[in-house]
Amino acid sequence: MDQRSILLVTLVIILVRRHKWKGNKQNRETPLPLATWRRISYHQLRVATDGFSESSLIGAGNFGSVYKGTLSDAITVAVKVFNLHIDGAFRSFDSECEVMQSIRHRNLVKIISSCSNEDFKALILEFMPNGSLEKWLYSRTSTLNILQRLDIMIDVASALEYLHHGLQTPVIHCDLKPENVLLDGDMVAHVSDFGIAKLLGEGETMKQTMTMATIGYMAPEYGxxxxVSTEGDVYSSGILLMEMLTRNKPTDEMFTSEMSLKDFLKESLFHSVTKVIDATILQEGEVHYTAKINCISSVIELALDCSAESPSGRTNMVDVVAELKKIKTRYLKDARTR
Incomplete structure (x- = not known):
């Protein structure tokens, strides 16, 4: 082989390796660029949602409403329409577009497209047939068993781990709560609603904002x-873990400035965990009772670590995911041996 042939072969190898590296990087961190999003017009959305009718309405948030829609090719979607008369709606739409175009993870709601003109702005999102975690926690007809709750906890923690540690530019969700956790047909949890999310710039560990999150879930330094910081999301995740175990909101009337949900659970570790836990997942004398008590106590301890008053005292999401997986594995092992 002559020198020219050797150079040509070397160049081809370098280009192939470079292409593979870029491809792997893109698959790990970024979705398809905005230019490749499916184009969906306002007229198509009107038809899909029956004119944004009340019968198509499936939810409402701070900045607008969400409708269930069926596109012309029979694909079911969720259409988030922003109420542009509400202060902050334009900013919320821009924020979601900026964040959602740069992230992809199995536990984040996928964005299909956007539709925007001067007087109409909407996001077209993957439809979640099982609705929100909020609906399931407080339903009178449906319940989540302990394993389903553990899986949802792991799903949510995995999404936050990716947002905080899996991207070049970390993302702070800023508004984690049961309403913003959606469940697909297989009961896999997906974090949604990035309307007040923040991206950290290079070297930044926190940002200051005038936008308020949901009372009860936001960290003390946020309020x-x-x-806002990734540690603030960790705090919210701790409150979410507590709510999932107790079926009590942090803003329930029973909680005051002297006795918060966090204080309530902290005391339960020294007295009786059974008195504060959702009765649908724990009944005295049931099969695997001891295994459940140990599992629930471990989750409470983790939730308290996540919701420490000082940001520096909170567990990071990498460790939260690892600990939740350990707790689940231990519970399954204990349940088998009893």
Whole structure:
């Protein structure tokens, strides 16, 4: 083989390796670019949602409403329409577009397209047939067993781990709560609603904002100083874990400035966990009772670590995911041996 042939072969190998590296990087971090999104017009959305009718309405948030729609090719979608008369709606739409175009993970709701003109803005999202975690926690007819709750906890923690540690530009969700956790047909959890999310710039560990999140779920430093950080999301995840075990909202009337949901659970570890846990997942004398008690106590301890008053005292989401998986594995092992 002459020198020219050797150079040509070397160049081909370099280009192939470079292409593979880029491909792997894109699959790991980024979705398809905005230019490749499916084009969906306002007229198509009107037809899909029966004119944005009340019968198609499946939810409402701070900045607008969500409708169930069926596109012309029979694909079912969720259409999030922003109420542009509400202060902050334009900013919320822009924020979601900016964040959603740069992330992809199995536990995040996927964006299919957007539709935007001067007086109409909407996001077209993957439809979640089992609705929100909020609906399941407080339903009178449906319940989540302990394993389903553990799986949802792991799904949500995995999404936050990716947002905080799996991207070049970390993303702070800022509004984690049961309403923003959606369940697909297989009961896999997907974190949604990035309307007030923040992207951290290079070297940044926190941002200051005037946008308020949901009372009860936001970290103390967020409520007092408007400081948001990945540690603030960790705090919210701790409150979410507590709510999933107790079926009590952090804003319930029984909780006051002297006795929060966190204080309530902290005391239960020293007295009786059974008195504060959702009765649908724990009944005295049932099969695997001891295994469940140990599992629930471990989750409570983790939730308390996540919701420490000081940001520096909170567990990061990498460790949260690892610990939740350990708790689940231990529970399955204990349940088999009893």
């Amino acid at each position: 007092t100083s408007g400081i």
